[in-house]
Amino acid sequence: MHMRKKEATILIVDDDDDILFSARISLKKYFTTILTTNDPRKITTKLSEQLDVVLLDMNYRIGFEDGKEGLYWLKHIKKISPETTVILMTAFGSVNLAVDAIKMGATDFILKPWNTEKLYSIVNAGVELARSKRKNTQLESIQSQKNTEFHKKTEHIIGDSPAMNHAVTMLEKVAPTDANILVLGENGTGKYVFAKEIHIQSERNNHPFIHVDLGSLSESLFESELFGYSKGAFTDAHKDTLGRFELAKGGTIFLDEIGNIPLHLQSKLLTVIQNRKVSRLGEATERLLDVRIICATNADIYQMVEDGDFRQDLLYRINTIELNLPPLRNRQEDILLLAEHFLKNLSQKYRKTISGMSSETIKALQEYHWPGNIRELEHIIERAVIISDHQEIEPSDLHFSNRKFDNSSPPATLNLEETEINLIKNALEKNMGNISKAAKELGLTRAALYRRLEKYNI
Ligand SMILES: Nc1ncnc2c1ncn2[C@@H]1O[C@H](COP(=O)(O)OP(=O)(O)OP(=O)(O)O)[C@@H](O)[C@H]1O
Numbered sequence: 001m002h003m004r005k006k007e008a009t010i011l012i013v014d015d016d017d018d019i020l021f022s023a024r025i026s027l028k029k030y031f032t033t034i035l036t037t038n039d040p041r042k043i044t045t046k047l048s049e050q051l052d053v054v055l056l057d058m059n060y061r062i063g064f065e066d067g068k069e070g071l072y073w074l075k076h077i078k079k080i081s082p083e084t085t086v087i088l089m090t091a092f093g094s095v096n097l098a099v100d101a102i103k104m105g106a107t108d109f110i111l112k113p114w115n116t117e118k119l120y121s122i123v124n125a126g127v128e129l130a131r132s133k134r135k136n137t138q139l140e141s142i143q144s145q146k147n148t149e150f151h152k153k154t155e156h157i158i159g160d161s162p163a164m165n166h167a168v169t170m171l172e173k174v175a176p177t178d179a180n181i182l183v184l185g186e187n188g189t190g191k192y193v194f195a196k197e198i199h200i201q202s203e204r205n206n207h208p209f210i211h212v213d214l215g216s217l218s219e220s221l222f223e224s225e226l227f228g229y230s231k232g233a234f235t236d237a238h239k240d241t242l243g244r245f246e247l248a249k250g251g252t253i254f255l256d257e258i259g260n261i262p263l264h265l266q267s268k269l270l271t272v273i274q275n276r277k278v279s280r281l282g283e284a285t286e287r288l289l290d291v292r293i294i295c296a297t298n299a300d301i302y303q304m305v306e307d308g309d310f311r312q313d314l315l316y317r318i319n320t321i322e323l324n325l326p327p328l329r330n331r332q333e334d335i336l337l338l339a340e341h342f343l344k345n346l347s348q349k350y351r352k353t354i355s356g357m358s359s360e361t362i363k364a365l366q367e368y369h370w371p372g373n374i375r376e377l378e379h380i381i382e383r384a385v386i387i388s389d390h391q392e393i394e395p396s397d398l399h400f401s402n403r404k405f406d407n408s409s410p411p412a413t414l415n416l417e418e419t420e421i422n423l424i425k426n427a428l429e430k431n432m433g434n435i436s437k438a439a440k441e442l443g444l445t446r447a448a449l450y451r452r453l454e455k456y457n458i
Pocket residue numbers: 153154156157158159185186187188189190191192193194298338374375378443444445448
C-alpha cells in the first residue's frame with residue numbers, strides 16, 4: 001500500500017550502527033526526514049534543525065550501562081529545544097530509569113528490540129505532540145511580543161488641552177463597555193495609544209489585544225490574516241491557521257487603517273460583525289466571535305462613504321462610539337507637555353544631561369505645524385537629544401522635516417492636499433527617493449506613504 005509520508009524530522013541517536021540502520025529503514029517509509037548519528041555530541045548541531053522527535057539511546061559507553069548518559073542528553077535536548085519530543089531506547093528496560101526519564105521530560109520509552117509497528121506508533125504520537133506544543137508556543141510568543149510592544153508604547157496619555165481632556169474622559173467612559181469604537185485622527189495623533197488604553201481599562205484586559213495594520217496587508221492577505229484558513233484551503237495552506245479574530249478571542253482586536261479595505265471585504269467584515277461568527281477560509285464550521293472591535297483611520301471616512309468607497313452600513317456598525325483625536329497643531333497646550341515628556345525619557349535613554357529647552361526652542365516648537373503630529377514631535381526631540389551639546393535644547397538642535405513650515409518662511413500654499421503633496425515630494429527629494437527614510441521624516445509608516453504616493457500619483 002502506498003502511503004503519503006508525513007512531514008516530520010526525526011533524529012535517531014545510537015552508538016550501534018545496525019540499530020541506526022534498521023530504525024531508519026523502518027521510519028523512512030512514514031516520515032519525510034530521518035537523520036541519524038552515532039555520536040551524541042553531534043546532537044547540538046542537529047538541533048539547529050526543527051526536530052519533531054529524537055529517538056535517543058540510553059547507553060553509549062561499554063561498561064556504563066546505567067542510563068546516566070542518556071538522561072544527560074535528554075536534559076540537553078529539552079533545554080535547547082523544549083518542543084522536541086524525546087523517546088528513549090534501551091535494551092536494559094528498567095522501571096526506575098523510565099520514571100526518571102519521564103520526570104525529566106522524555107515522552108515515552110521503547111525497549112529494544114522493537115517491532116516496526118510499535119516504533120511507528122510511538123514516533124507518530126511524538127510527532128503530533130511536538131506539533132501541538134509548537135503551535136501553542138507560537139501563540140504565546142505572538143502574545144508576549146504584543147504585550148511588551150504595548151508597554152513600551154502606552155506608558156501614559158500625555159496632554160492637558162480641552163480636546164485631549166475630552167478624549168480621555170470619553171475613553172474612560174466607554175472603555176468598560178463592550179461598544180465598538182472608531183478612533184479618528186491624522187497620522188501620529190495617538191490612535192494606537194488610545195486603542196490600547198481602551199483595552200487596558202476594559203474587562204477584557206487579561207485577554208489578548210491584537211493589532212492588525214490593514215494598511216500594510218496586501219489585498220490577497222486580508223482574508224487569511226483576519227479569518228484564518230484550514231489546511232488545503234489554497235496552495236500554500238499547509239496547516240490549519242488561526243486568523244486574527246480567533247487570536248483575539250476574549251480580548252480586543254484593533255483594526256488600524258480600516259479605510260484601506262476593499263469593498264468586497266467590507267461586506268465580509270460586515271457579515272462577521274453582524275452575525276458575530278467567523279469561519280476560516282476553506283472551512284464550513286462557524287466559530288463564535290468573542291472580541292471587542294476597535295477601528296481607526298486617518299482617512300475622511302465620511303467622505304469615503306459619500307464617494308462610495310466605504311459601506312455606510314459597515315461604518316454604522318463600527319462607530320457606535322467615535323473618538324476624535326485632534327491634530328497636534330490644534331492643541332498648542334499639549335506641545336510643551338509632550339516635548340518635556342519625551343525630553344525627559346529620551347535624555348535618560350541616551351544618558352545625556354539636558355536640563356530643558358530654551359524659550360526660543362519652545363516658541364519654535366509651538367509655531368510649527370506638525371504634519372506628523374506626536375510621532376514627528378517625538379522624532380524631533382529624539383534627534384535633538386542625540387545631537388545637542390548644550391545644557392538646554394536650542395533651536396539649532398531642532399530639525400523640522402519641512403523648512404517651509406518653519407516660522408521663518410510661511411508655506412507657499414494653504415491648500416491641505418497641495419501642501420501634503422509638496423511635503424511628500426520634498427521628503428523624497430531630500431532622501432533621494434528612499435521610501436523608508438522619507439516616511440520616517442514625514443512621521444508616516446511606509447505603507448501610509450505608499451498609499452499617498454498612489455493617491456496623488458506621485
Ligand atoms: N497622548 C500621548 N502621550 C504620549 N505619547 C503619545 C501620545 N499619543 C501618541 N503618543 C506617541 O506618539 C507616537 C504615535 O502614536 P500612535 O502610534 O498611537 O499614533 P497613530 O495615530 O496610531 O499613528 P498612525 O496613524 O501613523 O498609525 C507613539 O510613539 C506614541 O507613543
